[in-house]
Amino acid sequence: MAKNELQVLYETLLDRKEHAEVGSYTAYLYEKGLEKILKKIGEEATEVIIAAMKENNKEEIVNEISDLLYHLFVLMAEKNITLDDVNNELEKRSQKSGNLKPERKPVEKY
Numbered sequence: 001m002a003k004n005e006l007q008v009l010y011e012t013l014l015d016r017k018e019h020a021e022v023g024s025y026t027a028y029l030y031e032k033g034l035e036k037i038l039k040k041i042g043e044e045a046t047e048v049i050i051a052a053m054k055e056n057n058k059e060e061i062v063n064e065i066s067d068l069l070y071h072l073f074v075l076m077a078e079k080n081i082t083l084d085d086v087n088n089e090l091e092k093r094s095q096k097s098g099n100l101k102p103e104r105k106p107v108e109k110y
């Protein structure tokens with residue numbers, strides 16, 4: 001099976017850590033450091049929220065989510081967190097359903 005784009009992207013970002021190509025935005029983020037990466041994640045998360053509040057703009061939301069995922073992946077690469085680490089955590093969680101805390105009332109109306 002072909003690798004999915006998330007895996008390809010993550011591997012590219014790891015590679016940029018070893019080989020800082022000229023003109024690479026990722027290399028620029030690593031160079032700027034953790035604070036810059038975290039700031040970008042905050043900005044991109046806000047852009048996802050703003051896009052999602054508008055109606056009928058799936059394309060814009062997909063674009064903003066892609067920007068956010070890219071910056072989260074840069075953080076993962078920076079912190080040596082692998083896709084397997086996240087996958088394993090999600091897998092553990094998938095064993096457990098019914099995660100609504102007992103003291104929280106079920107949502108009846110949005």
Ligand SMILES: N=c1c2ncn([C@@H]3O[C@H](COP(=O)(O)OP(=O)(O)OP(=O)(O)O)[C@@H](O)[C@H]3O)c2ncn1[C@@H]1O[C@H](COP(=O)(O)O)[C@@H](O)[C@H]1O
Pocket residue numbers: 009012016021023024025026027066067070
């Ligand atoms: N997926 C992405 C991706 N998503 C968003 N971005 C960049 O993220 C930036 C976000 O835009 P902003 O306007 O918020 O930021 P900016 O003004 O450009 O930059 P700042 O001054 O805020 O740092 C843009 O410059 C985008 O190009 C990305 N840059 C790279 N990738 C992937 O990373 C791979 C490696 O890219 P390079 O490292 O550039 O070679 C590429 O092949 C892509 O697959």
